[in-house]
Amino acid sequence: MSTEDASARYNYAPGPAQLPTEVVAEAAQAVRSFPPHGRSILELSHRSTDFNAISEQAEGDLRTLLALPDDYAVLFLNGGARVHYALWVQNLSTPGDRLGLVDSGFWSRQAIAEARKLRDVRVLPESPDPADYADLSPADTDGLDFLHYVSNETLTGLSMPTPQAACPLVCDRTSDFLSGPSDIRPYVLCYAGSQKNFGTAGLTVLVIRRDCLREETGLAPGLSYAVQARTGCLYHTPPIYAWYVSALMLRWIRDQGGLEEMERRAQARADLVYSCIDASSFYANPIAPRARSRMNVCFTLADPELEIPFLQQAETAGLIGLRGHKVIGGMRASLYNAMPVAGAEALVEFMRDFERKA
Ligand SMILES: Cc1ncc(COP(=O)(O)O)c(C=O)c1O
Structure with a gap:
């Protein structure tokens, strides 16, 4: 992400996607x-x-x-x-x-x-x-x-x-x-x-x-x-x-560290977000566990009325690009190679906090 845009901490857009700061x-x-x-x-x-x-x-x-x-x-x-x-x-x-x-x-x-x-x-x-x-x-x-x-x-x-x-x-x-x-x-x-x-x-x-x-x-x-x-x-x-x-x-x-390291990070990021979804009845992901993507984690909120506040508050917290594709709606966190594991942690922290306050 741009070093000058300090307000957007992580970009979960499906692509063009976040790039490493040094790149x-x-x-x-x-x-x-x-x-x-x-x-x-x-x-x-x-x-x-x-x-x-x-x-x-x-x-x-x-x-x-x-x-x-x-x-x-x-x-x-x-x-x-x-x-x-x-x-x-x-x-x-x-x-x-x-x-x-x-x-x-x-x-x-x-x-x-x-x-x-x-x-x-x-x-x-x-x-x-x-x-x-x-x-x-x-x-x-x-x-x-x-x-x-x-x-x-x-x-x-x-x-x-x-x-x-x-x-x-x-x-x-x-x-x-x-x-x-x-x-x-x-x-x-x-x-x-x-x-x-x-x-x-x-x-x-x-x-x-x-x-x-x-x-x-x-x-x-x-x-x-x-x-x-x-x-x-x-x-x-x-x-x-x-x-x-x-x-x-x-x-x-x-x-x-090559593709082994990319895979280790991808698994760590996806595990964090899916665990958060599975531990809650507030969030849901419909994909069969064996078919779940490590790259794009889609989820819905139990109350669709809360989707807009979720996206607005996420942006205010510096987490952008979470809106799902217009064909299916809901939320989507795209977690590609340049997304640090800390980006998944930040999203999970926000999701738990949003659920608590809802
Ligand atoms: C799996 C897959 N294939 C193809 C495309 C289309 O890519 P492009 O916009 O580069 O044509 C996309 C775009 O998101 C995609 O996700």
């Missing part, structure tokens, strides 16, 4: 003057050696964090992640392919709608439970060429484990990427917008198995994963500042 300070300094360049980073050429150093560091740190095998390419593309609901279909599959898409909630339904415009789609499971995830078996994916799912449904706070599938997996990891260790090998493609766990808005990162980079897609070159990989994601002028902020965040994650 914001370094990014702000680079806007004023980026020493290797001699002027603002906003004027830095994407074809300069200085930018090359930034992109190499970002990719190197991402590869180290994920222990990424050489047969995977990393693409740093302009945002948003949502564009890839159509692009993954056009880049990876061919007409005649049968695609499976898991329905786990709001974002997966956006992905299903896009895929349906382009290919034959099977939606799994047939009757999704909005409060729990589906236990898919490899038999459910028989005859499919790809299975797509959303690992974390940001709106409802539902987390899906890696499905058991007999076909290659594609995953929208936008709201839980780099929040803990993850084996990339079951996937041919993972993609994530940077604005939640590893940067600011404007960038989407793709990790894609190289043998899936098809040249013959018929797509405009800027939309082709193969062209972007071949040109080092410089086919068009990339969002260099968002890329730079992600480079800072990837280095920060590495320096903090």
